Amino acid sequence: MPDLTVHEELGLVRVFRAGSGTPILTQQARPHTRPYIHPIVSPTGVGTVTEDAPDHHPWQHGLSVGLNDVNGVGFWHEGLHSKHLRDGTFHPVLAGEPSTEGNRASWEVRTELRAPGGEPLLHETQAWTLTDHGDRYELGLALGFRAARDLTFGRYPYGGLFLRMPYRPESGGTAYNSEGQAGTEAEQQPARWVAVRMPLLDAGPDDDPPLVVVMDHPGNFRHPVPWRIDNELGVGPSPSIGGAWQLPAGQERRFHHNVVVFGAPVGTPEIEQAWQAFTTAVPGEAA
Numbered sequence: 001m002p003d004l005t006v007h008e009e010l011g012l013v014r015v016f017r018a019g020s021g022t023p024i025l026t027q028q029a030r031p032h033t034r035p036y037i038h039p040i041v042s043p044t045g046v047g048t049v050t051e052d053a054p055d056h057h058p059w060q061h062g063l064s065v066g067l068n069d070v071n072g073v074g075f076w077h078e079g080l081h082s083k084h085l086r087d088g089t090f091h092p093v094l095a096g097e098p099s100t101e102g103n104r105a106s107w108e109v110r111t112e113l114r115a116p117g118g119e120p121l122l123h124e125t126q127a128w129t130l131t132d133h134g135d136r137y138e139l140g141l142a143l144g145f146r147a148a149r150d151l152t153f154g155r156y157p158y159g160g161l162f163l164r165m166p167y168r169p170e171s172g173g174t175a176y177n178s179e180g181q182a183g184t185e186a187e188q189q190p191a192r193w194v195a196v197r198m199p200l201l202d203a204g205p206d207d208d209p210p211l212v213v214v215m216d217h218p219g220n221f222r223h224p225v226p227w228r229i230d231n232e233l234g235v236g237p238s239p240s241i242g243g244a245w246q247l248p249a250g251q252e253r254r255f256h257h258n259v260v261v262f263g264a265p266v267g268t269p270e271i272e273q274a275w276q277a278f279t280t281a282v283p284g285e286a287a
Contacts, residue, residue, distance in 0.1 A: 001103040001134050008107075013098050015105045015130055024137070025130060027094075027107060028061070034078065035092040035109045035126065038062025042210045043136055043263035047203030049210055051166040056232055060164040063259065065143060068240065069154030070122060073115050076159060088121065089114050095125075103132045120148040138274070139259040140282065146252040155243045157188065158228035161257050162236035163214055166201045173198025173209075175233045178275070183229070190224040192216060193275055194235045197265060208264040213271050215278055217256035221245070256282050 003018040011030035014023035022041070029035040038061055040049040050062035059066075059078045066076035070088070077084040091112040098107035106129045113122040125144040130137060141161065153159075167173055176182040177191035186194065193215040200209060216225050216237045226241035228234070237257070239245065247253055258278040260271075 002132050003102055004100050004105045004130070004132055006098040006100055006105050006107070008094065008098055011092075011094070013094065013107045017132065024132070025139075027109065027128070029092040029094050029109045029111075032089065032091060034061065034064060034066070034075075034090040035111055036061035036064035037128075037139075040137075040139075040261065042200065042203070043132070043134065043261060044207070044210070046207050047200030047210070049165060049200065049212060049261055051164050051201075054164065054166075054232070057164065057230075057234065060162065060234060063139070063161075063163050065124065065126065065161055066159060067113070067122075067153065068156040068159040070113070071115070071149075071151055072154075073121060075113050075122075086116060088116060089118075105130045121151060122146070122148060135263050137259075137261040138278075139261070140278070141255075141257045141259070143255040143257065144252050145247065145254075147247040147249050149249045151247045151249075153240055153245050153247070156238070156240040158230075158236065158238050159240045160236050160238045160255075161214065162228070162234060163196065163212060163259065164234045165196055165198055165212065167198055167232040167234075168201070171199045173233045175229050175235060177227065178224075178272075186227065187229045188226050188241055190226050192218070192224050193271065194227050194229065194237075195271060196233055196235055198233060211262040211265045213260045213262070213274065215258040215260070215275050217258075217282060218279055219283065220255045220257075221253060258282075 013027040015025045038050045038052045073088045095108040111124045123146040127142040129140040177186045195213045222239040225237040
């Protein structure tokens with residue numbers, strides 16, 4: 001398993017395999033912008049798994065977190081959607097120093113989410129741990145939301161952790177879930193995990209596309225949570241699909257997720273094994 005190194009500069013954390021000059025993952029956390037992870041390079045070293053700001057969804061960025069209807073304010077469309085004009089702003093900082101130990105790297109991003117007038121509504125914490133197993137990455141996320149005032153998260157068809165991969169209609173792709181549903185059949189349906197596979201834009205025709213699996217922890221609020229799977233196979237778990245929920249001022253709700261990037265396709269038994277290992281290793285939160 002490769003050892004990892006990290007390099008931090010203003011608003012960026014880059015993770016490298018030891019001896020390589022090309023990062024396998026970059027955390028973006030520039031001032032006054034939404035934090036996100038892009039690019040993520042396939043574990044094979046060939047091809048970029050994520051996509052940033054595609055034409056069809058310019059407000060989506062690799063692997064990110066977005067919310068909708070937080071006391072009527074959106075933290076998803078970034079003011080770029082004509083039908084969603086009351087959007088708030090993001091104010092991230094990198095918390096502490098990124099760390100590495102062997103094949104594992106960890107870092108944390110803290111973001112204040114503000115209403116259009118500048119009022120703080122929510123404090124978000126993303127604590128990430130990347131483990132490089134050589135043939136796959138495991139990217140664990142401890143996600144926390146602490147309310148700056150009494151908040152209501154409205155019912156919405158998406159919102160939360162979200163993965164955008166480089167979908168193109170001419171090359172296609174597949175998405176399926178832990179319950180055996182695929183494509184549009186899996187949209188808005190509860191599941192423990194969702195897997196996505198598609199050709200990468202910067203990989204060769206003979207290179208196996210990676211398989212990316214986003215996992216929801218059984219201790220998370222409303223697990224098994226419903227999932228968004230859009231027309232371009234962007235995916236993410238979203239408790240807001242199930243209905244509105246509240247967070248009183250000063251209280252925090254935490255979620256745990258795991259994103260596994262397999263360098264080549266694997267079967268459902270391998271995915272289930274990874275999900276079981278994740279749920280065993282990570283403690284759940286009170287519902």
